Amino acid sequence: MKTEWDYTNLADAYLKRPDYAQEAIDKMLERAKVKEGDYVCDVGAGVAHLTLMLAEKGLEVTAVEPNDAMRSNGIKRTAGLKNVIWYEGVGEHTGQPSNKYKLVTFGSSFNVCNRQEALEEAQRILVDNGWFACMWNHRDLEDTVQHNIEEIIKKHISDYSYGTRREDQTDVIEKSGKFDNIQAFSGNVTHCVKVEDVIEAWKSHGTVERQAKDKFDAIISDIEDYVYGLKVKEIEIPYVTRVWMAQSNKNR
Numbered sequence: 001m002k003t004e005w006d007y008t009n010l011a012d013a014y015l016k017r018p019d020y021a022q023e024a025i026d027k028m029l030e031r032a033k034v035k036e037g038d039y040v041c042d043v044g045a046g047v048a049h050l051t052l053m054l055a056e057k058g059l060e061v062t063a064v065e066p067n068d069a070m071r072s073n074g075i076k077r078t079a080g081l082k083n084v085i086w087y088e089g090v091g092e093h094t095g096q097p098s099n100k101y102k103l104v105t106f107g108s109s110f111n112v113c114n115r116q117e118a119l120e121e122a123q124r125i126l127v128d129n130g131w132f133a134c135m136w137n138h139r140d141l142e143d144t145v146q147h148n149i150e151e152i153i154k155k156h157i158s159d160y161s162y163g164t165r166r167e168d169q170t171d172v173i174e175k176s177g178k179f180d181n182i183q184a185f186s187g188n189v190t191h192c193v194k195v196e197d198v199i200e201a202w203k204s205h206g207t208v209e210r211q212a213k214d215k216f217d218a219i220i221s222d223i224e225d226y227v228y229g230l231k232v233k234e235i236e237i238p239y240v241t242r243v244w245m246a247q248s249n250k251n252r
Contacts, residue, residue: 016193016200017049018137020107021241024187025053028243031183032103032131034059041101041125043091043118044109048074048084050135054105055084062096064089091118096125103131110134111165112206119176126248132179133245136165137189140238145230152222153208156215163207169244179246186242192234199224 034040036058045051045063047070054061061084065071071086078084089095091106091113104122106113122132139146154160173182193201202208202223209216227235 016197017047017204018189018191018193018201018237018239019049020053020135020137021187021189021239022053023189024135024185024241024243025050027185027187028105028133028135028245029057029103031245032133034102034131038102039100040103040105041094041096042105042107043089043094043122044106044112045074045086046070046107046109048077050105050107051078051084055081059083059103061085062087062101064091064094064096066090092121094121094125098124099127101125101130102127103133106132106134108136108165110169111136111163115164115169115172116176119173119178123176123178123248123250126250128248128251130248131245132173132248133243134169135241135243137239137241138166140240143238145227145235146237148226149202149223152226153212153219155222156219157208157211160208160211165207173244173246178249180249180252181247182244183246184242184244186240188238188240190236190238192236194234195227195230195232198227198235198237 038059040054040059041062041064042051042054043064045065048063051061051063051074063074063084063086065074066088075086087095091109104126110118141147141150170182170184173179202220208219212219
């Protein structure tokens with residue numbers, strides 16, 4: 001089962017993307033009251049960034065990912081972890097059993113789903129009173145380097161849009177009628193990244209690639225010229241991990 005968002009050509013570059021803020025993940029797990037040995041489903045698991053953070057807490061993680069190349073990289077990164085198992089599936093149809101998971105997560109993947117169908121599916125596979133959570137890493141655009149990179153993108157894509165990944169997800173969750181106790185919070189993290197890895201990470205930016213089309217290579221080239229022109233070996237990139245979570249109201 002596939003999605004119209006094809007990440008095959010971005011799968012290796014995704015390995016260079018940053019992890020989520022630990023404080024945000026810890027807060028999510030605390031509020032969901034999940035503990036070691038509990039079942040969690042990570043939907044749109046990609047190359048296992050969030051999957052690994054969940055597994056490190058001793059959770060039994062089912063990672064669901066539609067793209068073969070992304071899933072292959074994720075499997076390699078989690079090889080040897082007995083508490084991680086991978087499946088092919090999408091947010092709207094995970095292929096997982098009903099009433100199994102205490103927490104269902106969407107790490108940078110909720111925006112590529114039909115969100116109402118994904119919420120319905122999340123509730124189906126959650127136990128009573130289980131929790132849904134979605135999150136994204138947002139670059140701090142007030143940072144000078146990130147601001148200048150945004151200007152490069154907008155030079156090539158005049159009507160560039162972040163899509164739904166920077167939207168407040170509260171109304172979408174509320175509209176489903178399937179979740180209560182909606183909460184939003186964030187955590188900050190700064191990644192010190194080698195210049196070459198900065199370029200590699202931008203090659204994984206699906207939102208830019210889809211809108212740029214045949215201009216994507218030119219955008220990457222301009223970003224490469226800019227960051228190498230800074231004459232530094234590493235760049236500090238500030239991120240805000242933004243999380244929305246809500247509790248299933250099934251059987252309440």
